[in-house]
Amino acid sequence: MTDEAAPPEVDHESELPRDHPRYQSLLTRHRIEEGVEKGITSTQGLIAEGRGEAFDYLLGEETLPSADAAARAAAAHLLLAEHPVLSVNGNVAALVPAEIVDLAEATDADIEVNLFNRTEERMGAIADHLREHGADEVKGLAADGRIPGLNHERAKVDADGIGAADVVLVPLEDGDRAESLGELGKTEIVVDLNPMSRSPRMAAVPVIDNIIRAVPNITRHARELADAPRGELERIVEGFDSEAALRDAERAIREGDLGKRDGKDQE
Amino acid sequence: MTDEAAPPEVDHESELPRDHPRYQSLLTRHRIEEGVEKGITSTQGLIAEGRGEAFDYLLGEETLPSADAAARAAAAHLLLAEHPVLSVNGNVAALVPAEIVDLAEATDADIEVNLFNRTEERMGAIADHLREHGADEVKGLAADGRIPGLNHERAKVDADGIGAADVVLVPLEDGDRAESLGELGKTEIVVDLNPMSRSPRMAAVPVIDNIIRAVPNITRHARELADAPRGELERIVEGFDSEAALRDAERAIREGDLGKRDGKDQE
Numbered sequence: 001m002t003d004e005a006a007p008p009e010v011d012h013e014s015e016l017p018r019d020h021p022r023y024q025s026l027l028t029r030h031r032i033e034e035g036v037e038k039g040i041t042s043t044q045g046l047i048a049e050g051r052g053e054a055f056d057y058l059l060g061e062e063t064l065p066s067a068d069a070a071a072r073a074a075a076a077h078l079l080l081a082e083h084p085v086l087s088v089n090g091n092v093a094a095l096v097p098a099e100i101v102d103l104a105e106a107t108d109a110d111i112e113v114n115l116f117n118r119t120e121e122r123m124g125a126i127a128d129h130l131r132e133h134g135a136d137e138v139k140g141l142a143a144d145g146r147i148p149g150l151n152h153e154r155a156k157v158d159a160d161g162i163g164a165a166d167v168v169l170v171p172l173e174d175g176d177r178a179e180s181l182g183e184l185g186k187t188e189i190v191v192d193l194n195p196m197s198r199s200p201r202m203a204a205v206p207v208i209d210n211i212i213r214a215v216p217n218i219t220r221h222a223r224e225l226a227d228a229p230r231g232e233l234e235r236i237v238e239g240f241d242s243e244a245a246l247r248d249a250e251r252a253i254r255e256g257d258l259g260k261r262d263g264k265d266q267e
Numbered sequence: 268m269t270d271e272a273a274p275p276e277v278d279h280e281s282e283l284p285r286d287h288p289r290y291q292s293l294l295t296r297h298r299i300e301e302g303v304e305k306g307i308t309s310t311q312g313l314i315a316e317g318r319g320e321a322f323d324y325l326l327g328e329e330t331l332p333s334a335d336a337a338a339r340a341a342a343a344h345l346l347l348a349e350h351p352v353l354s355v356n357g358n359v360a361a362l363v364p365a366e367i368v369d370l371a372e373a374t375d376a377d378i379e380v381n382l383f384n385r386t387e388e389r390m391g392a393i394a395d396h397l398r399e400h401g402a403d404e405v406k407g408l409a410a411d412g413r414i415p416g417l418n419h420e421r422a423k424v425d426a427d428g429i430g431a432a433d434v435v436l437v438p439l440e441d442g443d444r445a446e447s448l449g450e451l452g453k454t455e456i457v458v459d460l461n462p463m464s465r466s467p468r469m470a471a472v473p474v475i476d477n478i479i480r481a482v483p484n485i486t487r488h489a490r491e492l493a494d495a496p497r498g499e500l501e502r503i504v505e506g507f508d509s510e511a512a513l514r515d516a517e518r519a520i521r522e523g524d525l526g527k528r529d530g531k532d533q534e
Contacts, residue, residue, distance in 0.1 A: 036310050043303050043313060050317020051324075054461070058325075194321070253325075254521050 024061070028053075028095065028212060035094025039125045042117060045091045048172065055193035056210050058253045063217060066248035067209040073240035074169065074189040074205045075221035076233040078107035081167035081187070085110045085139075092171050092211060093126040097133035099215040104135070106222040109169070112161040113140035116174055118153045149180045162186075169218075170199070171211050178202040191215070195249035206242055208249035291328070295320075295362065295479055302361025306392045309384060312358045315439065322460035323477045325520045330484060333515035334476040340507035341436065341456040341472045342488035343500040345374035348434035348454070352377045352406075359438050359478060360393040364400035366482040371402070373489040376436070379428040380407035383441055385420045416447045429453075436485075437466070438478050445469040458482070462516035473509055475516035 010016055016026050032049055035041030041049075063071075078084045086100055086109050093100075093113070104111050113126045127138040143156040145163030154177060157163045168181060171191035175198030181188055182202050190203035191214045200206030207214045225233060277283055280297050287293060299316055302308030308316075330338075345351045353367055353376050360367075360380070371378050380393050394405040410423040412430030421444060424430045435448060438458035442465030449455055449469050457470035458481045467473030474481045492500060 032314070033310065043300065046310060046313035047299070047317035047320065050314035050319070051321040052317070053314065054318040054321030057318075 024210075024212060031095050032091075035090065038094075038129060039122060040090050040129055041094045042090050042122070044117070045089075045094075049091060052172075052193045052210065055253065059193065059208075059249065060252070061210070063209050063213050064249060064252055066245045067207055067214070068217065069240060070205055070207040070242075070245050071209070071214060071217040072221040072225075073236055074207055074218045075107070075225055076236040077167050077187055077189060077205060078103075078109060078169065078218070079222060079225055079228075080230065080233050080237065081107075081109075081165075083110070083165050084108070084167045084169070085112050085162050085165040087112055087114045087162060087168055087170045087173065088126065088130065088140075089113075089115055089172060090122065090126060093129050095212055096215045097130055097135075099212075099219065101130065101134040103169075103215055103219045103222065106219045106226070110161050110165070111135055111138055112158055113138060114157065114162065114177075116154060116177075118156065147177070147180045147184065149183065150176060170203075171215070173199045175199050175202070189218075195246045195253070200246065204242065205240060206246055208245065291477075291479060298362050299358075302357065305361075305396060306389060307357050307396055308361045309357050309389070311384070312356070312361075316358060316362075319439075319460045319477065322520065326460065326475075326516065327519070328477070330476050330480050331516060331519055333512045334474055334481070335484065336507060337472055337474040337509075337512050338476070338481060338484040339488040339492075340503055341474055341485045342374070342492055343503040344434050344454055344456060344472060345370075345376060345436065345485070346489060346492055346495075347497065347500050347504065348374075348376075348432075350377070350432050351375070351434045351436070352379050352429050352432040354379055354381045354429060354435055354437045354440065355393065355397065355407075356380075356382055356439060357389060357393060360396050362479055363482045364397055364402075366479075366486065368397065368401040370436075370482055370486045370489065373486045373493070377428050377432070378402055378405055379425055380405060381424065381429065381444075383421060383444075385423065414444070414447045414451065416450065417443060437470075438482070440466045442466045442469070462513045462520070467513065471509065472507060473513055475512065 013027055013030050016030060020026060032041055084107055086104055088100060088111055100111060111130060113123055115122060123141055127141060130138050139158040139161035142158045145157045145159035146155045147157055162168055165186055167187045169189045170178060173190055178188060178190060178199035179202050188203045189205040190200045191207045191209065191211050192200045193208060193210060195208045200208060280294060283293050283297060299308055351374055353371055355367060355378055367378060378397060380390055382389060390408055394408060397405050406425040406428035409425045412424045412426035413422045414424055429435055432453055434454045436456045437445060440457060445455060445457060445466035446469050455470045456472040457467045458474045458476065458478050459467045460475060460477060462475045467475060
């Protein structure tokens with residue numbers, strides 16, 4: 001976590017040194033910079049990325065066992081769903097485009113772009129970016145449905161996408177939208193690094209983890225559980241305790257051994 | 268702390284409602300957006316702002332008594348200095364331009380622009396922005412001095428500015444530069460919200476506080492101490508315990524009552 005540190009000058013992320021102790025951080029920076037160049041990442045998205053970095057630093061930049069359990073419950077929910085949808089905003093598209101496509105394939109879910117500050121340009125840039133990373137169909141552009149309780153632009157969804165979904169993965173979502181989706185009776189899976197924020201507190205399954213680790217992890221669980229009987233998936237869903245997961249993440253932020261992180265390049 | 272929340276559409280910050288419970292946050296967002304428009308704030312600066320927001324949230328978004336003591340010690344150092352300099356980067360210029368000019372006046376300090384990613388365009392935009400906020404002279408453009416131990420662009424300083432300074436305020440500085448300045452024997456005052464990061468740990472005076480609160484607070488102390496005898500200023504400097512201030516801020520981050528912040532608009 002380096003203030004103002006520029007990522008190495010590489011044209012493609014495959015050039016980043018995978019054995020670098022800060023590989024994940026370099027990869028994140030590279031994808032964010034690419035997102036800025038492509039008009040995917042917004043000013044507020046960059047600030048949100050920084051907030052996430054700080055919480056991830058306090059969490060030790062690793063997936064807690066409770067976050068792994070949440071990822072497994074998320075996979076079970078997506079596999080049990082009639083109509084699962086993965087909601088994608090600017091930071092999600094910039095940070096995990098191919099990983100979202102993988103997860104959609106593993107769970108037979110739709111991908112829908114949904115922005116807090118919606119502009120047709122950004123919608124188009126994000127849909128293009130997802131297609132470049134293997135997405136066949138990207139929803140969100142029809143915008144022929146509405147979520148009650150939100151103002152005009154933020155309320156827009158596709159009627160046959162989030163509008164018709166029973167389970168929605170809403171990574172990095174804002175609290176108002178998370179609340180409104182919950183009131184519609186949709187099961188929400190939220191990925192967020194701040195366990196005290198409103199959207200994970202609203203979620204059936206809060207995954208308190210970095211999205212760059214969480215999305216591939218949910219996919220891994222979904223592939224493992226692909227042939228599991230519904231009874232087993234239902235037991236995983238019922239056995240998951242969201243309150244305990246939130247408490248555990250907050251405890252990790254509070255009590256983590258920061259001293260051990262001093263060797264890292266953190267400003 | 269709202270994910271992706273846009274600041275209200277106002278042309279000038281005087282239009283922001285001062286009695287709003289989130290006034291400081293709205294003001295910060297407004298100034299950052301203005302910084303982006305003017306080419307002052309960089310991509311990495313926006314991410315750094317987000318990291319700061321997360322730590323400030325954990326600190327309770329208020330100035331700790333230990334941070335106030337640090338601000339007083341910083342004021343005493345600046346008043347005792349032969350040649351104090353306030354180092355300004357993109358985020359500092361965007362967030363506290365008039366406040367830096369006030370502090371320079373109160374302590375008879377030079378203002379010098381110093382960027383991690385130096386470009387002549389950003390240097391010029393920042394110098395213009397500071398002059399619009401009342402700065403007479405802005406150093407950093409001559410770049411006729413060097414700090415040993417840093418690579419070419421980051422090493423540049425003005426020979427009669429930071430090059431000749433005995434006390435330097437380096438808010439939001441990166442760790443390498445903070446270390447190199449310290450090795451030159453300069454007394455460093457660092458403003459940073461992460462007490463675990465390297466630059467405040469290097470500083471004679473780490474002020475663990477939001478820059479938007481810390482800079483005016485140092486100015487207030489400097490005005491109060493303007494006529495104090497040198498002996499009193501020296502006692503304040505000697506009585507300040509930087510290790511204790513860092514420990515206190517870390518404790519506040521660890522043990523702060525997050526529950527009480529739930530009412531705030533935090534995502």
